[in-house]
Amino acid sequence: MRALYISFIALMFCPLLAVASASQITAKVDLVVVNKSESRLSVMRDGKVIKSYLIAMGDVPSGHKLKEGDQRTPQGRYILDYKKSDSAFYKSIHISYPNEEDKLRADALGIRAGGMIMIHGENPRSSLPPKEAQKYNWTNGCIAVTNKEMDELWKMIDAGTPIEIWP
Template identity: 35%
Template sequence: MRRIILKTLCLMLLCNMAYAMSNDYDIVITKSKQELAVVKGEQTVKQFHIATGKGGNGTKREHGDKKTPLGIYKVIDFKNDSQFYYFIQIDYPNLLDAWYGYKNNVISANEFKKIAVAYKTRQKPPQDTRLGGYIGIHGIGQQDDQQLQIHNGFNWTNGCIALTNEQIMELKQYVTIGTKVIIRE
């Protein structure tokens, strides 16, 4: 069973690479530098200071660990009415996150299958498994001097990537559904 799931995982990753390559810009997030870069080809077009998950280094493994995931994702949704001003959702958990979760008994085979089907059909993956969900890039929300000081001095999110409200509105002009988001340590 695991061998079939692994082969399916590899095939779907290859099939979706062409879809992710169709956008002009990529988003590259480097957690250790607290930096989000908008990249076109080899050129950095824009850079922003960010805050990430207060759970520290490493990748997100399950709901509640307050870590920002590491990996390659794509943008799947936008929300104007977010409590954090504006929200750009990524496809966490992706297939690799799901495979890790299945292999380590965090999610069931049925949950893995649901995530794999969502990935294959370019739908939003289930957001309610033990892996967690609703990860993305957002603003601060109610923005004042105190919130800006916290944002500039600490990683304060529950796993998302945060920009100021002005920066998230600037970033949104570079992002479409399917934009690749690379998150690295």
Template identity: 40%
Template sequence: MNLTRRFAIFGALGAFLAACAGKPARFLTYNGPEVTRVQVFKGQRILQLLHNNQLLKQYEMEMGFAPEGHKVVEGDGRTPEGAYRINRRNPNSRFHLSLGISYPNSRDIAVARAMGKSPGGDIFIHGTPEMYIGQPDWTWGCIAVTNPEIEEIYAMVRDGTPIFIYP
């Protein structure tokens, strides 16, 4: 067998093995009960995943640097309160992995516009960079958990899942 053919065969074999290696470790699989609801209790700093009324998982979390009250305008440092949906996912997040929350809704937009301001956006559940580990309420309005926890949440929660954020 000539040298060029050997390189071609070994190159193809290497590409095949790399493609079969599976997902990176941060992309977990989940085969349990469907998460039908996400609940966030800002006052207790708790995020819960539920299947109907059954608690599946619970996590401690951090949030916006101004934790009291509902997010009203861009840059206020508050985490929204109310009923939203998980509406997107970002596997390339600066914060490890992230799940988008459908803030702002039409009411949020109307309130901010009445003040002549933007309601902001890009509110996510995401991981925590090393420099923020142990710091309380450091986000600009997002909900932060540890990186291993966002890996679980990312695997368990599907787009379209309702999320209820309580004071």
């Protein structure tokens, strides 16, 4: 009888746990962290990782983005300043690169810093399945996730959320 009672209680609370987990994933985050050496994007709230995603970056992922066309993803602290629902790569969230430091560096070197760095979905021209495409760096310096993951991020991230991009 006791085993039956425990089973009944477990069945009653399992749906509640599933709802809690789903709502945790779609709750707003207060920081996005990209670890380039691990090819990972993590969304955080109150100092805790809510979820982590495998990412694709530019063809030259090592080092900080210096100039337009160098195929690098910038490093540093930026703001996710706006969302673009009609992106060429599904949806996208813009990263505020270049910041003032990036602009000063580019000016001092006599080069263009570049811009339009985004977190975005899949390449619609890719013949690879989404999870397979994530194993390769194929962007021009952006941060790519699958379209399904982009839908999750879209719900969790508001314009104005900070992003830290680590080496």
